[in-house]
Amino acid sequence: MRYGFLGPETTFTHQALLQALAEMPEALDTTAAEMVPFASVATAATDLLAGQIDALMAPIENSVEGGVSGTLDVLAATDSITIVAEQTVQISFVLAAREDTALDALTTVSSHPHAQAQVQGWLRENVPGTHIAAASSTAAAARDLAAADADEARGRAVVCSPLAAEHFGLTVLADGIEDYDGAITRFVLVTREGRIPARTGADKTTLVLQLPHNRSGALLEALEILASNGVNMSRIESRPVGDFLGRYSFSLDLEGHIEDRRVAAALRALHRLCPVVHYLGSYPRVDRQRPDVREDYAD
Numbered sequence: 333m334r335y336g337f338l339g340p341e342t343t344f345t346h347q348a349l350l351q352a353l354a355e356m357p358e359a360l361d362t363t364a365a366e367m368v369p370f371a372s373v374a375t376a377a378t379d380l381l382a383g384q385i386d387a388l389m390a391p392i393e394n395s396v397e398g399g400v401s402g403t404l405d406v407l408a409a410t411d412s413i414t415i416v417a418e419q420t421v422q423i424s425f426v427l428a429a430r431e432d433t434a435l436d437a438l439t440t441v442s443s444h445p446h447a448q449a450q451v452q453g454w455l456r457e458n459v460p461g462t463h464i465a466a467a468s469s470t471a472a473a474a475r476d477l478a479a480a481d482a483d484e485a486r487g488r489a490v491v492c493s494p495l496a497a498e499h500f501g502l503t504v505l506a507d508g509i510e511d512y513d514g515a516i517t518r519f520v521l522v523t524r525e526g527r528i529p530a531r532t533g534a535d536k537t538t539l540v541l542q543l544p545h546n547r548s549g550a551l552l553e554a555l556e557i558l559a560s561n562g563v564n565m566s567r568i569e570s571r572p573v574g575d576f577l578g579r580y581s582f583s584l585d586l587e588g589h590i591e592d593r594r595v596a597a598a599l600r601a602l603h604r605l606c607p608v609v610h611y612l613g614s615y616p617r618v619d620r621q622r623p624d625v626r627e628d629y630a631d
Contacts, residue, residue, distance in 0.1 A: 336376040336385040339369020342496040343471040348419040348519035349389040371468050377406045380413065380524060389419070393518040396511070397449050399569040403520075404583050407612055408540045408571060412525040415538050415613035423515045425451050425470075426494050427459075428502035430477060430485040435505065438462050442473040443491035446517075451491055453511040462489075471496040478502060518618075528590065529615050534622045535589035536566065536615060539599070541582045542573065542608035551582070553605055561598040562629025563588060581608070587623040589614040593631045 335353070338345040346367070353365055370376035373390045380388050390403045407413070425447060429438070435458055442465040448455075455464065467473035473490040478500035480488070489505060497504050520538075529535075543550040558565060567585040588595040590611070602609050 333364070333387065334366045334368055334385040336368045336370050336379060336388040338373060338376070338390060338469055339371070340469070340471050340475050341367075341369065342474070342493060342499045343369075343469045344421050344423060344493060344517055345389055345391055345469075345519060346471070347493075347495070348391075348421050348517075349521075351419050351421070352389065352417055352521055371472075373403050373406050377410050377413070377522075380522065381410065383524075386523065387416075388522045389519055390522065391446075391517050392418075392520045393567065394423075394446060394450070395514075395516045397446050399567075399571075399583065400446065401571065404569065404571050407522070407538075408581055408583060408610065411610075413522050413612070414525055414528065415520045416523050416526075416529050416615050417521040418536065418615060418618045419519045419521070420516050420618050421519065423450065423510060423517050424494065424508060425491050425510050426497050426504045427489050427491060427506040427509055428474065428477075428497040428504050429489040430480070430482075430502060432503050433487075433489065433505060435459050436461075437487060438489050439487035440465055441489050441491060442467045442477070444468065444470050444473070447491050450511060450515055451509050454506075454509040455491075458506070458509075459489075471499075474500045474502055520615075528613060531589040531591040531614070532616045532620075534617045534620045535587075535592075536617050537586040537588055537590055537595055538612040539584055539586070539602075540608070540610040540612065541584065541602065541606050542579075543582070543606055545579065550605070554582075554602060557601045557605065558586070558598050561594045561601070562626055563594055563598045564623060588625075594625070594629045 337349045376388045391400045440463045470492040474492040474496040564587040570580040573579040
């Protein structure tokens with residue numbers, strides 16, 4: 333098996349993939365697994381569909397910043413893929429440089445935009461005059477700084493994980509710089525269209541809806557369909573469809589499995605309302621929490 337992830341090594345996505353492989357059944361030989369880093373989720377999804385990799389781990393949601401738009405857009409636009417598992421990783425950041433440097437001597441701090449958003453309060457307070465530069469991932473920022481020559485590295489620092497700073501030999505200038513303690517990022521493991529994981533009773537279903545265009549109350553109708561079938565949502569986000577201004581799709585996580593009768597009934601009804609119902613999979617919840625289903629909605 334070849335698993336793609338948002339690289340390079342030591343990204344939070346890499347950590348999520350390692351966690352997922354460690355939890356796989358003993359019958360599966362994970363020692364033979366090959367982990368392939370990618371610069372973007374879109375590139376990895378292309379290789380997944382082409383058969384170059386067998387599965388892809390991608391960040392989908394953060395407890396501070398919300399949905400990861402790059403992943404949501406790829407999932408919404410890509411057919412023949414299925415989410416088969418999820419993982420969560422607790423997020424902590426450090427500020428690191430090539431060598432010990434005073435904070436007031438820094439001119440540039442690089443990191444992934446989602447990481448920047450989670451430490452922006454600390455950066456404003458402690459390094460207010462620095463330029464904030466974007467990188468493809470937190471680990472890529474650390475790797476590039478470690479590879480830079482002395483002149484290029486002067487005055488530069490990165491926001492990354494403690495593991496990335498250690499792996500690339502950087503000096504930690506400050507640790508625990510995240511604005512919110514206990515921030516968590518959720519990741520999904522995606523495969524080419526195939527078998528849906530078995531129902532466990534503690535499951536989640538992900539789908540993307542496109543509503544009828546210019547129809548008053550269409551979103552309310554869709555939400556009433558879920559409510560009338562006893563299906564609870566744990567996430568809903570809108571993303572532009574891209575064909576013209578004002579057209580949006582909705583990415584949803586539902587509590588339950590498609591084999592639950594209430595979930596299946598809700599999806600059938602959504603098909604009657606929505607021109608597009610893109611089913612992305614049903615899979616075990618990482619927290620193993622079972623939904624509280626009223627007796628009149630039970631199978």
